[in-house]
Amino acid sequence: MRLELTKTFFKIKWKIRFISFINWLIEFYIYFSIIYIIDYFFRLNIGFNYLFIPPVLALILSILKPIKDRDIALIVDKDLNLKERVITTLEFQHSENPLISNLIADTMEKLKGINLRNVYPFKFRKRLLYAGIIPVLVLFSLFIYQSIQFSKNVSVVEEPVISEKGREIVSLAQQLKFERPEIAKRLESLGKKMEEKKISQKETMSTLDKITKEIDKEPNSSSNAKSVNSELKKILELTTSKLAMDNNSSRAPQETSSQGKESSESKEKGNEKGDKGSMPKDSGPNSGTDNSSGTMDKNNMSNPDGGENTGTSQEKISEPPLQGGSTEKSIGAKERGEGTGKEEDTVREGGSLPGKGERENKLGEETERKDVQGIPQFVPGIPKGEGDIKMKIKGLGKITPSNISEMGGAKPKKSFEDPLAKEPIPPEYRDTIRLYFEKLEGER
């Protein structure tokens, strides 16, 4: 009888220990969820390996903090209303008192009648409830924080990024100190100005563009200079995209409301020119995808003054190109009304291959989507207005805008958007395309 009692007690003990482990586990997962909530909002890229920590911690704690036999007995007595039978049995089990044998038999009888599942039912600690409130609070606070941040000017948020880039430029200047002291000096000066926010973004872009071109011009550049140059180009791209974003956020609402005729006219004009100039008729199989103009479209979409940037407005000629490339090249391209498609390793949204065709509106058809600023989004390459799509695109492609109208059942807006946005440049064509543009450049 006493052995049986010991066995039963052992079973109950391990069950309670298991529940203890589960409780710890849940509690730790609740706490770790906070990390992933923060990760979601701030893009910290925390790996999933951290998910293995809670089980380990729970196991350690359930081993290091075992529940005492006395406590188990009291819990069982209380939960099953055993009137302190178990605690008394546990305390007097080794006594020779004949009444104790009766007590053990009585306790065993009571324990036999119950299902072990009912012993300490699977209750969660109250603490878990409180712990569960914390992630919810964090989630709500971050939602509120995010909405507040969106309501503020985005440039304010990004200012630290510019300062940081300034520091990067200063460090890059150090690398060129001996090889290209003049450029290093200019870079250092630029970087410091950026750090101190004493220079406008346009000036920054212009200066950076000039410096990168100068480094590119040097035929015998060392690998160090090249790597520095590529870093500088990256910074230039970042600054460019930021400027585009700022312009978009500051000007687009006005344009949307007033449907600014002048700017849209000049934009269209410029774009048309750009399209015409940059898309030769014999542009090959890929030319039909309108990628070059897609890039420009993107610029135009993000920058309502994109038309000016693309060559029609001479007074804006000093502005660096939105998609990189040499200043001269971009100026020339602008003069010609060409797009400023840049050859890249990776394809950016809007594509980078030259396209060909005519469109009435570079912005394309208005969609129901809106960006964070509430500005309507347009489908690039799709003319505004109802009726047939007025696009003249030559060439073949996997999915080209020209065959989308034939796709039964598909929703044109969405179908247009995706292939244009995601079309990759096949690696084997990249050299061909570069050579093509170089050849064009030479001819001109």
Add this chain to the structure above:
Amino acid sequence: MNGNDDFRIAFNRAKLEVSKVIVGYEDIIEQVIIALFSGGHILLEGLPGLGKTLMVKTLADTLDFTFSRIQFTPDLMPSDIIGTNIMGQDRSFHFQPGPIFAQIVLADEINRATPKTQSALLEAMQEHTVTVSGTTHRLKEPFFVMATQNPIEMEGTYPLPEAQLDRFFFKLKLNFPGKQELTNIIDRTTNPIIPKAEKILNGEAIEVKKLEVREVPVATPVKDYAVRLVLATHPDSEYSTSLIKRYVRYGASPRGVQSLILGAKVKALVEGRFNVSFSDIKYVTKPTLRHRIILNFEGEAEGINTDELIDSILEEVPGLENEPVKP
């Protein structure tokens, strides 16, 4: 059938026999028998005509004990209770035992005797002996004093001293019966056949049961609870309640905790258990502690009932001082 069943049968038979004569008061009858099996004395308090004396007499009829009744009056002397040495025909002194030399002694209206006479019971109740002229005489076991007192008509009465009160195991209060009980009383007492209790237990059986009660194990947390309850009756204790601090002069003595545990042990056996639980302790708390709490002047002036104070203790003192940490 185990020992517990024997005990329960004996207990329930005694209770049944008393209930044949006494209408209602089931709790009181149970507590009287609990005190009997614990070896403690009882003080019954109630208005005249509630059946205090009848209850004691009925219990005495149920038990095959020698019984004597002492009507306490102001002129009663100690020697009238314990006995005295008288000169015999052989011109030598012989001890003439008093009515205390019985197994069940009914001390009727005990508060009407003078403190001197009341004190004559002290030795008998505690040590079950009587000392006369330097000679100690042992009383026959089991020895059981059942005293009654009237809470009103206090003129010409002598409230029992604390030392005397402390010797009573339980103080039981008889409340006025309800409508149904009164009807039953009429039926039972005005019919030609008056029910009478039968003798079902003798002294030896009671002694065996008393030993059996003492074997019942009490777990440490339960003992701890009883101790904390008794400590809580003391105004300067860390466990005492605000009411206790305000109205109590002295709390229960160590006899109080002994009585709590013994009474709870009997209750556990009656409930069919071999161990004492918190509920057993709670059950016997009021009859055990109510006469052991001495009120201060403020308490007396405000007419505080010690039962209210005990209620506050039972509410505020937790069963377990440290709740088990749930996983």
